[in-house]
Amino acid sequence: MTSSSLIKSFERVKEDNRAALLTYTVGGDPDKKTSLNIFKSIAESGADIIECGLGHGANIGDGGAIQDSTYRALSGGIKTDDIFEIIEDFKKDYETDVIIMTYQNKIMAYGEEDFIKKCISSKVSGIICVDWPWPLNLDFAKKCKENSIVFIQLLCPTTNEDRLKNILNDAHEVVYYISMLSTTGQKLKVSSDEIKKRFNLIKKISPDKKCIIGFGITADTINDFKDTDACVVGSALCREITRSINEELNPATNVGNMVSDLKQKLSS
Amino acid sequence: MKLEKGIPLIDQHDENGYWGGKFGGNQIAESLNYPIEELTREFEKLRNDETFIAERDYYFKNFVGAPTPFIKLENLTKHLGGAQIYCKLVSKATGGAHKAYNAVVHSLICKRLGKTYIGGDTGAGYAGKMLSMAAAKFNLKCKIFMGTKDVERQSINVFSMRSYGAEVVPVNSGSQTLVDAVSECMRWWTSENEEAHMCVGSTVGPTIFVKICAWSTAQISREMRKQVMDEFGEVPKDMKLINCVGGGSSAAGFWNEWIDYDNIELIGVEAGGPEGSSKHAAPLTNESPIGVLHGATQYVIQDDQGEIEETESISAGLDYPGVSPLHCFLKETGRARYTSASDEEALEAFQLVSKNEGFVSPSLEPSHAFAEAIKIAPKLSKDTIIVVDSCGDSAKDSKIIAERLGYKI
Numbered sequence: 001m002t003s004s005s006l007i008k009s010f011e012r013v014k015e016d017n018r019a020a021l022l023t024y025t026v027g028g029d030p031d032k033k034t035s036l037n038i039f040k041s042i043a044e045s046g047a048d049i050i051e052c053g054l055g056h057g058a059n060i061g062d063g064g065a066i067q068d069s070t071y072r073a074l075s076g077g078i079k080t081d082d083i084f085e086i087i088e089d090f091k092k093d094y095e096t097d098v099i100i101m102t103y104q105n106k107i108m109a110y111g112e113e114d115f116i117k118k119c120i121s122s123k124v125s126g127i128i129c130v131d132w133p134w135p136l137n138l139d140f141a142k143k144c145k146e147n148s149i150v151f152i153q154l155l156c157p158t159t160n161e162d163r164l165k166n167i168l169n170d171a172h173e174v175v176y177y178i179s180m181l182s183t184t185g186q187k188l189k190v191s192s193d194e195i196k197k198r199f200n201l202i203k204k205i206s207p208d209k210k211c212i213i214g215f216g217i218t219a220d221t222i223n224d225f226k227d228t229d230a231c232v233v234g235s236a237l238c239r240e241i242t243r244s245i246n247e248e249l250n251p252a253t254n255v256g257n258m259v260s261d262l263k264q265k266l267s268s
Numbered sequence: 269m270k271l272e273k274g275i276p277l278i279d280q281h282d283e284n285g286y287w288g289g290k291f292g293g294n295q296i297a298e299s300l301n302y303p304i305e306e307l308t309r310e311f312e313k314l315r316n317d318e319t320f321i322a323e324r325d326y327y328f329k330n331f332v333g334a335p336t337p338f339i340k341l342e343n344l345t346k347h348l349g350g351a352q353i354y355c356k357l358v359s360k361a362t363g364g365a366h367k368a369y370n371a372v373v374h375s376l377i378c379k380r381l382g383k384t385y386i387g388g389d390t391g392a393g394y395a396g397k398m399l400s401m402a403a404a405k406f407n408l409k410c411k412i413f414m415g416t417k418d419v420e421r422q423s424i425n426v427f428s429m430r431s432y433g434a435e436v437v438p439v440n441s442g443s444q445t446l447v448d449a450v451s452e453c454m455r456w457w458t459s460e461n462e463e464a465h466m467c468v469g470s471t472v473g474p475t476i477f478v479k480i481c482a483w484s485t486a487q488i489s490r491e492m493r494k495q496v497m498d499e500f501g502e503v504p505k506d507m508k509l510i511n512c513v514g515g516g517s518s519a520a521g522f523w524n525e526w527i528d529y530d531n532i533e534l535i536g537v538e539a540g541g542p543e544g545s546s547k548h549a550a551p552l553t554n555e556s557p558i559g560v561l562h563g564a565t566q567y568v569i570q571d572d573q574g575e576i577e578e579t580e581s582i583s584a585g586l587d588y589p590g591v592s593p594l595h596c597f598l599k600e601t602g603r604a605r606y607t608s609a610s611d612e613e614a615l616e617a618f619q620l621v622s623k624n625e626g627f628v629s630p631s632l633e634p635s636h637a638f639a640e641a642i643k644i645a646p647k648l649s650k651d652t653i654i655v656v657d658s659c660g661d662s663a664k665d666s667k668i669i670a671e672r673l674g675y676k677i
């Protein structure tokens with residue numbers, strides 16, 4: 001559980017000489033039960049870490065595919081507590097680490113302290129908060145740390161070197177590199193080499209920190225990142241959920257198949 | 269929380285961009301950090317640059333048409349039989365509303381940044397109309413985000429935007445109004461900020477956008493100061509300035525020069541929605557919970573899950589669940605008083621003002637401000653001066669008003 005388990009997961013992956021596969025789907029999409037099944041299927045298909053979206057309607061960082069998922073979850077009446085319940089149920093049977101990805105207003109509305117307490121009781125390993133940038137997030141990050149939850153700082157292509165160093169200096173064991181300037185789910189508009197160059201710079205400054213790469217990665221490009229620490233696929237999976245619903249297929253099975261394929265591509 | 273005298277309101281924030289240590293800020297994705305820092309540096313430089321100020325004033329005077337009239341509403345005053353009612357006729361600004369000032373300034377900044385592409389949000393369509401107008405003038409490619417519901421109900425302004433060559437992007441998510449348009453515009457800028465500049469249409473969003481917008485609309489009170497002195501020979505002892513508040517850009521500009529005068533009462537009027545509806549767009553009046561919307565901390569209409577709730581107002585320009593951090597600050601310091609007017613009260617005010625004054629025919633947004641003036645004026649003495657900012661012209665609302673009043677156009 002919690003931060004030490006997240007770090008152990010990264011270490012295990014490293015021993016296997018591969019990059020960790022992270023998935024992003026929105027918690028509660030399309031409903032509580034299916035969402036739990038999707039997480040189980042993702043875990044069984046070999047994902048190393050699960051990012052669970054706690055969606056926010058007035059987000060300013062989600063592309064269309066993730067907005068659709070968020071809309072389905074919210075209009076189905078999913079509440080923050082439902083997301084914690086899904087994670088708690090999942091963690092009863094699975095070791096796979098779960099990270100919550102959300103927006104600040106969701107945490108504020110829940111109450112910072114209560115949110116952290118609930119993360120602990122439902123065995124959440126880490127938190128990513130898209131619209132809570134460094135250094136404004138430092139107090140909250142500290143509270144996370146005191147409770148063995150990894151608060152994951154975000155970096156991007158236009159984070160200049162001074163800021164990069166400062167953020168990395170304050171960062172916990174894991175950081176997230178946003179591969180390109182965009183919302184989620186757009187086509188990768190920078191080359192994989194360019195992304196790896198920035199990744200290497202981050203690793204040079206902080207060799208001990210694990211760096212997750214995300215935004216725009218699909219089955220077509222994932223193999224380019226097999227020598228990095230970790231990468232996330234999100235929108236492609238959310239689109240698969242949408243397609244499965246529209247075609248009345250089983251989203252859990254289909255998402256699972258997609259994850260197996262991604263895993264194989266990342267490891268080969 | 270304390271308001272300082274002698275320091276512009278827009279500069280009374282802390283190093284993290286919070287007014288009163290609490291409202292505003294830059295709660296944005298890391299991908300927007302660089303362009304916001306760049307814009308902040310550029311604006312701080314330009315506001316101290318005499319050539320830039322001269323350029324701004326040139327366009328305000330010759331293109332926007334500053335100063336707009338400051339007139340006494342004799343008939344309305346007589347009809348109500350109390351305070352003397354004046355009007356700052358900001359709707360005379362080219363394009364029909366105060367949104368022209370912010371649009372011109374952002375377009376000029378866009379050019380200074382060496383960018384040729386500008387995007388913005390709009391609700392009533394005025395912010396979008398003025399931005400496309402300025403973009404055409406300054407040879408900028410322009411994209412406007414507008415909720416699908418607003419595209420429909422403010423079609424006259426959409427027509428203008430398209431005539432000026434802007435691409436109008438209807439936004440289908442959520443309530444399909446201004447709140448969704450702003451979200452979508454910020455998402456667009458997250459992707460395009462290396463090439464494009466963003467204009468936020470009101471005093472909302474990350475701190476720098478609040479500052480640029482209020483700095484631009486401050487033209488209204490700057491020119492009005494002189495008009496007040498010409499009219500009264502002094503600053504009246506008992507004066508009340510009434511303005512509608514959606515995002516708050518019009519009110520911020522109308523009040524800016526008067527904030528240090530404690531004897532001048534500042535009254536902001538929010539949208540109360542249809543009578544009996546609970547979907548008021550009045551976060552200040554009703555003290556909605558504090559939360560984060562569009563990158564800034566503010567009073568915002570939301571449920572216990574932190575989800576932004578739908579609002580409902582006859583006036584698209586006031587139909588926004590959040591409000592400027594500047595107004596949150598003015599409310600908490602007690603400097604301004606906020607109240608709301610219902611759809612019905614605004615419609616009645618529109619009729620009463622138009623019938624009595626002819627030359628003044630406020631759009632539905634300032635009709636909310638007039639509704640408050642009509643409520644309080646009869647109870648006040650003739651030594652009290654009420655000034656209402658008529659910041660929009662009713663032409664854009666003719667369809668809605670005609671339908672509500674049952675005439676055919």
Ligand SMILES: Cc1ncc(COP(=O)(O)O)c(C=O)c1O
Binds near residue numbers: 365391515516584586
């Ligand atoms: C005429 C008019 N008045 C008022 C508003 C409300 O915005 P703000 O409060 O920023 O002035 C709008 C917004 O579109 C408007 O068009």
